[in-house]
Each structure stands twice: as structure tokens, then as C-alpha cells.
Amino acid sequence: MVHATTEQPIMTQSEFLNVVMPFKDKLYRLSKRLLISSEEAEDATQEVLMKLWSKNSNIANYKNVEAFAMTMTKNFCLDRLKSKQSSNLKLVHSNYEDGNTSLQKQMEARDSISWVEKIMEELPEQQKLVLQLRDVEEYDFKEIADLLEMQPTAVRVALSRARKTVREKLMQKHSYGIG
Amino acid sequence: MALDKIEILLEKYFEATTTVAEEEQLRDYFSQDSVAPHLEQYTPMFTYFSKAKDERFTKQVPLKPRVSYHKWISIAAVAVMAFGIYFGNDYREQREAEFAYQETKKALSLLAQNLERGTEKVAYLNEFEQAKQKIYNNN
Helix, strand or coil: CHHHHHCCCCCCHHHHHHHHHHHHHHHHHHHHHHHCCHHHHHHHHHHHHHHHHHCHHHHCCCCCHHHHHHHHHHHHHHHHHHHHHHCCHHHHHHHHHHHHHHHHHHHHCCCHHHHHHHHHHHCCHHHHHHHHHHHHCCCCHHHHHHHHCCCHHHHHHHHHHHHHHHHHHHHHHHHHHHC | CCHHHHHHHHHHHHCCCCCHHHHHHHHHHHHCCCCCHHHHHHHHHHHHHHHHCCCCCCCCCCCCCCCCHHHHHHHHHHHHHHHHHHHHHHHHHHHHHHHHHHHHHHHHHHHHHHHHHHHHHHHHHHHHHHHHHHHHHHC
């Protein structure tokens, strides 16, 4: 009897999907930006949505479910990366990349649009996140700051740095391409 | 849009002082065909961002139908209570009966003791009676 009065109304599956629908792609794109592999990004998104579903009755308490889900996704992916780094995967990855990529990338990235994608892969995680949230998802500074638990000025600095790096590297590739 | 305005916006863009709306203008400008040649180097950046936004999450999420725990917990609680009341009652009755039996037994044994003591005293009386009879007979 006591439970019934304090309990939040429980969402049905379809209600939940309606809440989640508008931003599930954003979760996926954020995961992919961090994890790079689309399979891993799909798994991460799935995981986050399932976690969200299991918290279902609490969802009504969050003013902004989207922001909450985005933060969850960010943390989940960063954790993934961290545990991957501690395993030998990182060693393989970085060894492989250093020797091989410049050539491989030039071959792969014929069109300059995918250059941008590759350049973003090389950015530090925080700049990656800021650039993704701003230039792809078009969040404002306040939202980004809340999401990443950063000061708005720090967001601005990171964003400026990220954009300039992309420009610089793009110029380099561009001049290689032409020359 | 005027070219000089775009140039100004671009400069602001790299300092991260443009608004979301201004950035939208930049994306619009670079998505059309007639980009000024000296600005064309920026085209891939802005077209990439627009393209990146189109990516979709297509995988299905297997949501397990969530049983509402409260409902089942209350059902279980009611069951336990009914069980408790039913069998608890039996048990209590049994205990009460046992207690009454023990009390009765105690009372009866007390009575028996006293009765015994009573008959002992009566035995003395008998002695007295005999003595009296002796005296009467002697007379």
C-alpha cells in the first residue's frame, strides 16, 4: 500500500521507445565517435538503452532524459576504452597504426570528407567529444558543459582547439593531395 | 550570403565564438555549389559534419518485458500472511490447549496432595476414636 503512493508511473515498452526514439541516434553517433568501430558503437548504444530501460521507473525523475542518456553513453564508452587500453589491444593498435597508417589512410581516404573523420579520430577524447556534440549534434555550450562536467569556458577552448586542429590537418592533407 | 560575412563567421568559428545559428549558416553556405575558391578548403569540414548527423542506429534493442516487482511482492506478502495466520492460529490453539492441560494437571496433583494430607489427619482422628472406644468399653 505504501509503495503504490510513492512509485512513479511505470512506462510500457512503447512509451519508453517513444521517449528514447528522438535521441537514440545521437547516442549511437557519440559511441561511434569514441569507439570508432560501428559494431562496438551499436553494442554500447544497446547497452545504454537497456540500462535506461531497467531504470525505467526513475526516468520520470530526470528533467532531461536525453542529457542523462548522453552522459551515460559517454561514461560507458570511456570505460570501454579504458579497459581496452589496459589489455594488450592498445599495444597492437598503436604499433600497427604508427607504421602503417599514413599510407593506408591516404589510400582509404580518397575523398576529403572522410579525411575529416580520420582527423577527428586522432583528436584527444575531450576535443572529440566537444566537436561531436557541437558541430554534429548542435548542442549549446551550457548543455555540453553539463554533459561533460566541464566549465563552459573550458568547452569553448577545447572546441576552438579541435576546430583549428581539424583545419590544420585538413590543409596538410589537402596540399599533399594537390602536390 | 555576402562573402565577407562568411569570412567573418569563419574566423569566429575557429575561435569558437559563433552561435549554433551562425554555424548553421556556415554549413548551409558550404553545402551549396558556388563556394568561393579560396574558401573551398573548408568545405570537407562542414559537409562532413552534416553527413555525420545522418548516421542512424538501426539495431533492435531487446527490452525484456519488465515485471512490476511491487505487484509480485505484494502478492507474495499476502500469501505469506494468509499462511501465517492460518497455521499460526492452529499452533497457538495447540499451545493454549497444552498450557491448560499442564495447569489442570498441576491443580489436580495439588488437590491429590492435599487430599492425601487430609486422609493422614483423618488417620489421627481414627486413633482418637479408637482410644475413645477403648475408654468407653472399659467403662
